Amino acid sequence: MTLRLLRSLSLVPASAWSLLAAVTLLLAIYLSAGSVFPWFMSWRTAATILDSAATLGLCAIGMTFVILAGGIDLSVGAVLALASLVTAIALQRWGLPAWLAIPLVCAIGATYGAAVGGLVHSARLPSFLVTLAGMFLARGVALLMTSEGRISMNRVPVHLWGSGVRVVGLTLPALVFLATLGMGALVLRWTVFGRGVRAIGGGEHAARLLGIRVARTRVGAFAVCGLCAALAGVVHSVGVGAGDAKAGELMELDAIAGVVIGGTPLSGGVGSIVGTGVGVSILKVIELVIVSDGSLSAQWAKIVGGGLLLLFVLLQRSVGRITKVWAGGRTDLDPHRREAQPVSRAS
Amino acid sequence: MSRPGRTAPRVWWPLIALAALTGFNLLWTDGFARLGLDDGVLRGPVVDVVRNAAPLVIIAVGMALVIATAGVDLSVGSTLAMAGAVVAVLLTGPRWGPVPAIAAGLGAGLGIGLVAGVLVSGIGLQPIVATLVLLACVRGGAQLLTDGRTVSFQDSMVLALASGHIGAIPVPVVVAGAWLVGLVALVRTTALGLFLEAIGDNPVAARLAGVPVARVMMFAYVVAGVGAALAGIIVAADIRAADPTTAGKAIELDAILAVVLGGTALAGGRFSLCGAAVGAVLIKLLDTTVVARGVPAQATLVVKAGVVLVVCVLLSDRFRAALLGGLGRR
Numbered sequence: 001m002t003l004r005l006l007r008s009l010s011l012v013p014a015s016a017w018s019l020l021a022a023v024t025l026l027l028a029i030y031l032s033a034g035s036v037f038p039w040f041m042s043w044r045t046a047a048t049i050l051d052s053a054a055t056l057g058l059c060a061i062g063m064t065f066v067i068l069a070g071g072i073d074l075s076v077g078a079v080l081a082l083a084s085l086v087t088a089i090a091l092q093r094w095g096l097p098a099w100l101a102i103p104l105v106c107a108i109g110a111t112y113g114a115a116v117g118g119l120v121h122s123a124r125l126p127s128f129l130v131t132l133a134g135m136f137l138a139r140g141v142a143l144l145m146t147s148e149g150r151i152s153m154n155r156v157p158v159h160l161w162g163s164g165v166r167v168v169g170l171t172l173p174a175l176v177f178l179a180t181l182g183m184g185a186l187v188l189r190w191t192v193f194g195r196g197v198r199a200i201g202g203g204e205h206a207a208r209l210l211g212i213r214v215a216r217t218r219v220g221a222f223a224v225c226g227l228c229a230a231l232a233g234v235v236h237s238v239g240v241g242a243g244d245a246k247a248g249e250l251m252e253l254d255a256i257a258g259v260v261i262g263g264t265p266l267s268g269g270v271g272s273i274v275g276t277g278v279g280v281s282i283l284k285v286i287e288l289v290i291v292s293d294g295s296l297s298a299q300w301a302k303i304v305g306g307g308l309l310l311l312f313v314l315l316q317r318s319v320g321r322i323t324k325v326w327a328g329g330r331t332d333l334d335p336h337r338r339e340a341q342p343v344s345r346a347s
Numbered sequence: 348m349s350r351p352g353r354t355a356p357r358v359w360w361p362l363i364a365l366a367a368l369t370g371f372n373l374l375w376t377d378g379f380a381r382l383g384l385d386d387g388v389l390r391g392p393v394v395d396v397v398r399n400a401a402p403l404v405i406i407a408v409g410m411a412l413v414i415a416t417a418g419v420d421l422s423v424g425s426t427l428a429m430a431g432a433v434v435a436v437l438l439t440g441p442r443w444g445p446v447p448a449i450a451a452g453l454g455a456g457l458g459i460g461l462v463a464g465v466l467v468s469g470i471g472l473q474p475i476v477a478t479l480v481l482l483a484c485v486r487g488g489a490q491l492l493t494d495g496r497t498v499s500f501q502d503s504m505v506l507a508l509a510s511g512h513i514g515a516i517p518v519p520v521v522v523a524g525a526w527l528v529g530l531v532a533l534v535r536t537t538a539l540g541l542f543l544e545a546i547g548d549n550p551v552a553a554r555l556a557g558v559p560v561a562r563v564m565m566f567a568y569v570v571a572g573v574g575a576a577l578a579g580i581i582v583a584a585d586i587r588a589a590d591p592t593t594a595g596k597a598i599e600l601d602a603i604l605a606v607v608l609g610g611t612a613l614a615g616g617r618f619s620l621c622g623a624a625v626g627a628v629l630i631k632l633l634d635t636t637v638v639a640r641g642v643p644a645q646a647t648l649v650v651k652a653g654v655v656l657v658v659c660v661l662l663s664d665r666f667r668a669a670l671l672g673g674l675g676r677r
Contacts, residue, residue, distance in 0.1 A: 119656070125661040126613060128419070128475050129603065130659075133652040136600055140648030226543060253483045256476075299495070302487035306480040313472060325440055 015321045018312065019263035019275040026282045033289045045288075047169045053284040055080065055232040055239070056171035057277060059251055060258040061198045062113075062228025064276045067259050068188070069221040070201040070268035071127035072122060073113075076229040076255050077248030078138035083109055083233025085142050088151040088243025095155075096194040106230050112138070113226020117219035127222075135252070142245040174233045180228065185273040197221050203269025250302070256282055257309035265316045282308070349520040361608050361625040368632050369393075376639045391513045392635070400631035401519035402427075402578035402623045405526050406598060407605035409574030412534070412567040415607050417547040417615025418467060420568065421625020422481035423575040423600035423602055426459045427595030429489040429528035431583030434505065435498040445504035447638035453576050459485055471571070482599075488593035500590035519581050523624075526574065531620050540618075543567065547615025601630055604655045607662065621650035 034040040059076040066073045083105050090101035114156040116134050120127045143149065167175060188194035196217035208214050237243045256266075262279030266273025286308075287301045363654045371391075372379045382391035404422050413420045431450040437448040466477035511518040534540040542563045545553040554560045575595075582591040607613060608629060609622025630651070640663060660666055 119660070122665065123660045124665045125659050125663055127615060130656065132603070133598055133655045133659075135652075136597065136648045137652035137656075140645055140652060143645035144643065144649065250483060250486075253479055256479065260476075266473055297491060297495070299487040299490045303484050303491075306483040306487070309476070310466075310472075310480045313476060314470065317471075 001320055016263070018202040018265070018316050019272060019278070020314060022262050022275055022278045022282065022312075025261075026278055026285065029282060029289070033285060037289075043169055047171065047174060047289060049281065049284050050174035050177065051171045052288070054177040055236045055248070056251060056254055056258065056284070057177045057280040058180055058228050058232035059234060059248075059255040060262075060276045060280050061180055061273060062225035062254045063252075064101060064184070064259050064262075064264055064271065064273055065197055065221040065224045065228075066127070067256070067264055067266060068201045068268055068271055069197045069218055069223070070204070072216070072224045072266070073116070073131045073139055073222065073229075073254070074128055074252045075116070075131040075135035076225065076232070077251035078142070079109055079112060079226060079229035080233040080236060080248035080251060081245050082138045082142040082145075083230040084147050084245035084247050085151060085233075087234050088153050089145070090091055092151060092153045092155050093255040102234050106227050109230020109233070109274055110223045110227040113229075114219050115225040116226070117222030120222065121215050121218045121307050127271055137264070139245070146243075146245060149245045150242050153237065154241075176231070176235055180231065181273060181277045184224075184228075188273055192216060198269055198271075202270070213280050232322035253309070254280075254283055254305055257305050257312075260309055260316075261312045263316075266313065353412060361622055361629055364608070364627055365629045365632065368629065368636060372632070372636055372639070376600050376636070379639075381644060382609030383514060387515060388512045389517075394517065394520075396632050396635050397628060398517045398519050399635075400628045401517075401523035403598065403601055403605060403627040404523040405574045405581075406571075407576045407623040407627040408527055408530055408620050409567075409571035410599075410602040411606045411609065411618050411620050412530070412543060413474070413570060413571045414603070414611055414613060415543040415547045415615055415618035416564050416567050417550070418564070418567070419478065419603065420463065420575075421458065421475065421478040421599050422463060422485055423571060423578075424598040424651045425482045425485035425489065426572055426575035426597035427579035427582060427598060428589070428591045429455050429459065429485050429492075431589035431594055432489040432492045432498065432591045434580050435500045435583060435589035436492055436501050438500045438505065439498055439658050448502075448507075449505065449580055452580050453573055456572040456574070456576020456579070458572075459576075460532050460569035461565070463572065464568035467568065468561040468564035486591070493589065493591050495592065497588050497590045497592075500583075500585065504586050505580070506587060507584075509581050519585075522577070522581065527620060527624050528576065530570065534620065535593070539563065540568070543618065544616050547612075547617070549616075563653045599650065600655065604651060604658075605630055607655065607658055610664075613659070620673070629669050 030040065036062070039045060059080060063073055063076060086105050086108060087101060090096045090104060091098065094101075096104070112134070116127075116130055119125060119130050170178070188197065194214045196207065196214075197220070199210060199212050200214050200217055204214060206219075233247070236247055257272070258280035259276050260266060260279070261282055262275030262277065264275060283305055286304055290296050290301050290304070291298065376392075379392050382389070382393055382538055408429070410420055410423065411491065415566075433455045434448045434452040436441040437451055438445070443451070463474075463478055463481055466472045467474050468479075476660055508518055508522070513521050534543070540559045542553070545558050546563055547555065550560055582594060584670070605626035606618075607625045608626035609619050609624070611618040611623060633650070638644060639649055642650075
């Protein structure tokens, strides 16, 4: 009886367990924070957290696509900074209307991402290397574009977008984040492209045999990531009223952490966008707790984020193994064992 | 390993590039050729380039060992900052002597390398993830250690690590040279080099063939960690202060670039420590050249990113296959 129960439990994929763990963790942290700081238990606080999570969340959504496809993107923070500067230049210096400037910035981000994806695919280079170079390229271009590192947008009434618009208490960045989250989840679940992304992450060779256009799908995944990072840059520049060449430093780590905590293992193939939203929220709640506690310095947020990422990677691996043992299967065939191999060559 | 002919060190290409860039500078950079003995000490722009390259050489050699196992260490920049912070804090706070402080700094690097080694070889995490976590945690830890401030220190022995001379040669160059020669001797006179290449080529086959995979990988990460710490102490001594926020930022790209320029395969299985060292000097010379040409310093980031991409594409198997195929058809 117990064995049968364990067997049926093992049919639940490891990523679902991880997502469940993430939701439980989010609730636990939120409730315990609420017991210390009563003001945590309000819609207003939740809206604030969503607002502060918007830029990181957008980067993490794009990152989910790339990680699902079996790659990694270390350049999201730098692309965010570059996009925030281009937004500021387009709105402030060129005086472009917003409906023209924002799609322009997003197109630049998508083009950059597509170029990265093309390089990863055609030259078979590891994606971490191409995006590490891309990170310095984007950061360097951003630093070259302005001598003082910042372009403020005082001629444009962007502050009205940042705080002026509220729908059921949610700010515009939070709304953009939630809308992108929903759209990403739909694309991943219901489109040919989304299924292709998961298929090539699960196994490129098998995906090719299934007739999936691997090149197009991989380039698309990186393009989505570039697009999301650029959108995050737009949101950032609107939020602070300036383009900033130093924005988003180390954001790639937080984005990866959000994705992994949300139940998408770094080996690719399985995972969910909704989980990414949960993972990012966990990081932001912890950050808010650390900041409002006041006795801990802000560096602890970085350390806790890194530690959580590590914890969840370990959790996913052990859950994957345990469910396989329950199922009476062989642990050495466990897909999570793929992580045991050093740098994947096909990423 | 599968093709023995390809394991031969290909240190010639970076040397040719280095010679070409040096020649360019000799011809078009004013005063580059100035080299002389001043108070029995070698001085000149060329010496400065080699001296400035010393920390990067030390890091790149360790990185080459890690990349040989088909891994990568992204945490070297943070380890560099941590070692500098440890030394500076111990010298200024509890007033430790220079030797124990340096030992503690190197010990910090050893510890970080051990953690990376355990995460990668013991637990089996992807090297990128394990070292990315360390990158964030160690940088945060270094900032906590100094309260985010820059800690300056004055200790003649530690400062001598950057500005002193042994005979006519600057101490950093001697240290980097000793580090390189020692590791080359260790790796090439023992079976260690063969083991590293075997692991990088195929970890499962290496394990089945009896290679102590976990211990050899641990060795690679520990060497990278200690090397980064050594470089961190030299860098801190150079500016007479430890800056936990900016020290060693982006040095992992430089180190990876140096390793790749030196003919080490990113997929593992083939490495050259001397090549990595030559690559590191080449990068520093590139930096100097860009600045000497009056290009803004920020542009070096763009230039280096471009170089790393071009070199990687040129070295990739796909590109070679396409090139060879194209030549064959003609």
